[in-house]
Amino acid sequence: MKALVFKAPHQPIELEELPAPQEGENEVLVRIHAAALNHRDVWMTKGLYPGLKEGVIPGSDGAGISEGKAVILNPNVNWGTDPGYFGRNYTILGMPTNGTFAEYLSIQRDRLVEKPAHLSYEAAAALPLAGLTAYRVLFSKCRLRAGEKVLISGVGGGVALFACQFALAIGAEVYVTSGADWKIEKAIEMGAKGGANYRHDDWHKILHKASGGFQVIIDSAAGDGFGQLLSMCQPGARIGLYGGTRGNINKVSPHLIFWRQLEIYGSTMGNDQEFQEMVHFVSEHKIEPVIDSVFSLEEAALAYEKMNSGAQFGKIILKID
Amino acid sequence: MKALVFKAPHQPIELEELPAPQEGENEVLVRIHAAALNHRDVWMTKGLYPGLKEGVIPGSDGAGISEGKAVILNPNVNWGTDPGYFGRNYTILGMPTNGTFAEYLSIQRDRLVEKPAHLSYEAAAALPLAGLTAYRVLFSKCRLRAGEKVLISGVGGGVALFACQFALAIGAEVYVTSGADWKIEKAIEMGAKGGANYRHDDWHKILHKASGGFQVIIDSAAGDGFGQLLSMCQPGARIGLYGGTRGNINKVSPHLIFWRQLEIYGSTMGNDQEFQEMVHFVSEHKIEPVIDSVFSLEEAALAYEKMNSGAQFGKIILKID
Numbered sequence: 223m224k225a226l227v228f229k230a231p232h233q234p235i236e237l238e239e240l241p242a243p244q245e246g247e248n249e250v251l252v253r254i255h256a257a258a259l260n261h262r263d264v265w266m267t268k269g270l271y272p273g274l275k276e277g278v279i280p281g282s283d284g285a286g287i288s289e290g291k292a293v294i295l296n297p298n299v300n301w302g303t304d305p306g307y308f309g310r311n312y313t314i315l316g317m318p319t320n321g322t323f324a325e326y327l328s329i330q331r332d333r334l335v336e337k338p339a340h341l342s343y344e345a346a347a348a349l350p351l352a353g354l355t356a357y358r359v360l361f362s363k364c365r366l367r368a369g370e371k372v373l374i375s376g377v378g379g380g381v382a383l384f385a386c387q388f389a390l391a392i393g394a395e396v397y398v399t400s401g402a403d404w405k406i407e408k409a410i411e412m413g414a415k416g417g418a419n420y421r422h423d424d425w426h427k428i429l430h431k432a433s434g435g436f437q438v439i440i441d442s443a444a445g446d447g448f449g450q451l452l453s454m455c456q457p458g459a460r461i462g463l464y465g466g467t468r469g470n471i472n473k474v475s476p477h478l479i480f481w482r483q484l485e486i487y488g489s490t491m492g493n494d495q496e497f498q499e500m501v502h503f504v505s506e507h508k509i510e511p512v513i514d515s516v517f518s519l520e521e522a523a524l525a526y527e528k529m530n531s532g533a534q535f536g537k538i539i540l541k542i543d
Numbered sequence: 544m545k546a547l548v549f550k551a552p553h554q555p556i557e558l559e560e561l562p563a564p565q566e567g568e569n570e571v572l573v574r575i576h577a578a579a580l581n582h583r584d585v586w587m588t589k590g591l592y593p594g595l596k597e598g599v600i601p602g603s604d605g606a607g608i609s610e611g612k613a614v615i616l617n618p619n620v621n622w623g624t625d626p627g628y629f630g631r632n633y634t635i636l637g638m639p640t641n642g643t644f645a646e647y648l649s650i651q652r653d654r655l656v657e658k659p660a661h662l663s664y665e666a667a668a669a670l671p672l673a674g675l676t677a678y679r680v681l682f683s684k685c686r687l688r689a690g691e692k693v694l695i696s697g698v699g700g701g702v703a704l705f706a707c708q709f710a711l712a713i714g715a716e717v718y719v720t721s722g723a724d725w726k727i728e729k730a731i732e733m734g735a736k737g738g739a740n741y742r743h744d745d746w747h748k749i750l751h752k753a754s755g756g757f758q759v760i761i762d763s764a765a766g767d768g769f770g771q772l773l774s775m776c777q778p779g780a781r782i783g784l785y786g787g788t789r790g791n792i793n794k795v796s797p798h799l800i801f802w803r804q805l806e807i808y809g810s811t812m813g814n815d816q817e818f819q820e821m822v823h824f825v826s827e828h829k830i831e832p833v834i835d836s837v838f839s840l841e842e843a844a845l846a847y848e849k850m851n852s853g854a855q856f857g858k859i860i861l862k863i864d
Contacts, residue, residue, distance in 0.1 A: 307778040307804040444797030457628040466797025474795075476765030476787025479809035483628040486807040488800035 224542070225279045225324030226522050228317070231269030235280065235323075235522055243320070243328040250288050250331045252295065256347035257322040258283035259529045259538040260380065266317060267526065275318040281540075282315045284322030285337055285346035292337040294346045295322065295329060296497045297354070305493045314351070314491065322347075323519065325542055335498060338505040348511035348537035349504060351491070352380030356440075357500035358492035359462035360385050364438045366460075368393035372438040373429070373454065377417070378405040378535045381464060383512045385440050386414060391507040397433050399425070405535055412512075426450040435459075443467050449474040452484060460485045512536030518543075545863070546600045546645030547843050549638070552590030556601065556644075556843055564641070564649040571609050571652045573616065577668035578643040578861045579604035580850045581701065587638060588847065596639040602861075603636045605643030606658055606667035613658040615667045616643065616650060617818045618675070626814045635672070635812065643668075644840065646863055656819060659826040669832035669858035670825060672812070673701030677761075678821035679813030680783035681706050685759045689714035693759040694750070694775065698738070699726040699856045702785060704833050706761045707735060712828040718754050720746070726856055733833075747771040756780075764788050770795040773805060781806045833857030839864075 223242045226235045245251055263280050265271045282297040299319055302309025315321045315329075337346045359381075360366050366389055374385045377398035389396045390413045398409040398417040406417035416432050418425040426447075435456040441448065445468025451461065452474060461484060478484065492500070503509075514534040517525040518541055525538050544563045547556045566572050584601050586592045603618040620640055623630025636642045636650075658667045680702075681687050687710055695706045698719035710717045711734045719730040719738040727738035737753050739746040747768075756777040762769065766789025772782065773795060782805060799805065813821070824830075835855040838846040839862055846859050 304779070444800075448797075449791075458625070463797055463801050465801060469797075470770075470793075471795040471797055471800075472791075472793045474792040476769075476784055476790075476792055476809075479765075479792075479807070480784050480786060480811045482809060483811070484809045486800070488797075488803060488805040490801045490804070 223325035224519050226281070226519060228266060228274070228276065228278050228280050230276050231267065231274060235267060235526060237519055237522060240324070242326045245328045248330050249328045250334070252284070252286045252288040252293065252327050252329060252334070254284045254286040254322050254325060254327055254542050255343035256285050256542060257281045257540045258347045259525055259540070260351050261529065262314070263316070264526060264530050271317065273313070273318055278317055279320040279324045280316045281321030281323035283347050283350045284327065285343045288334055292343075293334040294337050294349060294501065295327075296333045296335060296494060297350045298491065298494055298497065301493050305495065308491065323522070323540060335501050338501060340505070340508050341510070344513060344516055344539045344541060345511050347539055348380070348513055349501065350497070352537065353384045353500050353504065353511070354492040354497050355381045355464055355490060356384035356388055357503065358496050359440055359464045359487070359489040360388055360438075362492070362496055363487035363489045364440065364460040364462045366392065366394055366438050369395070370437040371395045371397065371433050371435070372440065373397045373399070373433070373436045373451070375399045375439070375441045375443055375451065377409045378402065379442070380537050381442065382440070383536055386412065387509050387512070388503065390414070391503075391509060397429060397436070399429070408535055420447065426454055430454040438462070440464070444471050445469050446472050449478075452478050455482055455484055457482045458484075460487065462487050462489050464489050514538050516541050544646035545840050547602070547840060549587060549595070549597065549599050549601050551597050552588065552595060556588060556847060558840055558843060561645070563647045566649045569651055570649045571655065573605070573607045573609040573614065573648050573650060573655070575605045575607040575643050575646060575648055575863050576664035577606050577863060578602045579668045580846055580859045580861070581672050582850065583635070584637070585847060585851050592638065594634070594639055599638055600641040600645045601637045602642030602644035604668050604671040605648065606664045609655055613664075614655040615658050615670060615822065616648075617654045617656060617815060618671045619812065619815055619818065622814050626816065629812065644843070644861060656822050659822060661826070661829050662831070665834060665837055665860045665862060666832050668860055669701070669834060670822065671818070673858065674705045674821050674825065674832070675813040675818050676702045676785055676811060677705035677709055678824065679817050680761055680785045680808070680810040681709055681759075683813065683817060684808035684810045685761065685781040685783045687713065687715055687759045690716070691758040692716045692718065692754050692756070693761065694718045694720070694754070694757045694772070696720045696741075696760070696762045696764055696772065697788075698730045699723065700763070701858050702763065703761070704857055707733065708830050708833070709824065711735070712824075712830060718750060718757070720750070729856055741768065747775055751775040759783070761785070765792050766790050767793050770799075773799050776803055776805055778803045779805075781808065783808050783810050785810050835859050837862050
C-alpha cells in the first residue's frame with residue numbers, strides 16, 4: 223500500500239510502498255479514503271512533538287470503509303477511565319501508533335463511528351481531531367447555550383472554524399478574531415455577527431463595544447493578548463483555552479478574574495463519548511466542514527507547506543483513492 | 544450609641560457618639576455584640592476601595608441580638624437574581640451603607656441568620672465575609688471532596704484559615720503556604736498535613752513532591768507565583784482565585800492549563816444561599832473560627848494597625864459591650 227512515513231525530525235515526510243497492515247486483536251482493517259492534516263503533523267517534522275518515533279505513519283484524521291460500512295475514525299488511543307482528563311497512556315492516532323496517511327489502517331473496532339450520511343469522505347475526514355477539540359471546549363467545558371455571545375479567536379484554524387459552526391448551529395451569537403481581514407469576512411459570510419483584526423490598535427475595545435461583552439470566549443493563542451480577551455468578558459463568563467501559539471500568559475489582572483467570577487478551562491481533544499456526541503451533532507445539524515484544499519498523497523509536501531504557512535481557512539485534506 | 548465613623552481617606556477612623564438608627568422598611572434593629580475587621584476596612588482608610596462615602600459606619604461582619612434572638616449578619620447587600628455572580632447594585636455591608644462597627648445597626652430582616660449555638664458572639668462575628676468567601680470558592684467553585692489534596696496559600700488570613708478548617712472538616716488532605724514559618728506550624732497543629740514557606744527557593748518543587756500534586760488550589764495572591772501553583776496541579780485540578788495581593792499574573796504556561804485540563808475559577812464573596820449553607824456547615828461541623836485578637840471600639844486604631852501589618856493569624860475582633 224501507499225503510505226506517508228515519518229523518517230526523522232527535520233526530514234521530509236516520505237511516500238513509500240509498504241505491506242498492508244495485519245489485523246491485531248480486536249482490530250479491523252479500514253480502507254482510508256481521505257485524511258486530514260493537523261498542526262501536530264507539522265510540529266512532528268520540526269521535532270516539536272513529544273514521544274516521536276521514526277518509521278511511523280502519521281495522520282490523526284481519517285474516513286474510509288471497513289467491512290462494507292462508511293466510517294470515520296476516533297483518534298483517541300487509550301483515553302483512560304476518567305472522562306475529565308486523559309490518563310498516562312493516552313496518545314493520539316498517528317504518533318506513536320500508525321495513523322491515517324495510508325491506504326490501509328488496522329485499528330481497534332471500537333474506534334469506528336458511522337460516517338454522517340451527508341458528508342463526503344473528504345469532509346468526514348476533516349472532522350475528528352478538530353471537531354472533537356471544538357466540541358469539548360465549547361460544550362462540555364464552556365457550556366455554550368443558544369443566544370449567548372461567544373468570541374472565537376484565530377478563525378481559520380480547524381478547531382476555531384468548527385467552534386464557529388457548532389456555535390452558530392445552536393443559535394449562539396458568534397464573533398471572531400483573526401490577523402487577516404479576509405478570514406473575518408469569510409466567517410461573517412458563514413453567519414458570524416462580527417469580528418476584529420487583532421493586528422489593529424484597540425481591536426478589543428472595538429469588539430467589546432460592538433458585542434456588549436462575551437459570555438464565552440474560545441482561544442488557542444494565550445500570550446500577552448489573553449488579558450485583553452478577559453477584559454471583554456461579562457460577569458460569570460467562561461473562557462476555553464485549547465492551545466498556546468503565542469506562548470506564556472502575561473499581564474493578566476487577577477481582579478478581573480475574581481471580581482467578574484470568570485471561569486477559565488484548559489481543554490484539549492475530548493473523551494470517547496464526546497467523540498460520539500460530536501459526530502451525532504454534526505449529522506443532526508448537517509454541518510459541512512470547511513475545507514481549504516485537497517491534495518493527493520503524492521502532493522503531501524505541498525499540503526504540509528500549506529499547513530505550516532498558516533494561510534489556510536479550513537482543513538487541509540489528503541485524498542487517498 | 545458608640546460607633547466608628549469613616550471620615551475620609553488617609554484620616555483615622557473616629558469613635559463618635561451618634562443617635563441609634565431608626566428602623567426602615569422591612570428592617571429590624573440589631574444590638575451588635577461583636578464585629579470583625581476585613582482587609583477592605585483597611586483599604587478604605589487608604590482610599591483604595593471603590594465608591595467611598597464619607598460619614599459611613601464601616602464593618603461587614605457582625606453578631607448580636609435582634610428581637611431576643613442571637614443572630615449573625617449576612618453582609619451581602621443586593622446580590623441580585625443570578626446565583627452565579629452579583630448584579631450591578633451589589634455592595635457589601637459597611638460601605639456605602641452603614642455597617643457593624645457600632646452598638647446598633649438597622650438592617651433588612653432577611654439578612655439575619657441564627658447564630659450557631661456553639662459560638663460566642665466574638666467567634667460568630669468572625670464568620671460572615673471570610674467564611675462566605677471560603678465556602679463559595681472551596682465548595683461551589685472548586686467542588687472539593689473528601690480525600691482530595693488541597694493547597695491553601697497565604698494561611699493566616701481570614702479566608703485562607705476558614706478554607707483550611709472547612710477542608711479539614713470534610714476530610715480533605717490540606718497543605719498550606721505562608722511567608723512565615725510559625726503560621727505553617729500553627730496550620731499543621733490544626734490538622735494540615737504539611738506546608739512550605741514561599742520565601743524559600745524551590746518551595747513549590749518540595750511541596751509538589753511531598754503532596755504528589757494537588758486536585759484543588761485556593762489562592763489570593765496571583766502575581767508571578769501563580770504559574771508555580773499551576774505546576775503543582777494534578778490533571779483536571781481546580782484552582783480558585785479570590786484575590787490578587789501580588790498583582791498581575793505573569794509567566795503562566797498555557798500548555799500546562801490545556802494539557803492538564805485545569806479549571807481556574809475567579810470567586811469573591813458568595814450568594815445568599817451560600818451564606819445560609821456556610822453557617823449551617825459551621826454549626827454541623829462545630830467549627831471554631833480562629834481569632835487572632837480582640838479589641839474594644841476604643842482600641843480601633845490598634846485593631847486597624849494589626850490588620851494592616853499582616854502579622855495576624857485569624858480574625859481581628861471588635862467587642863462591643
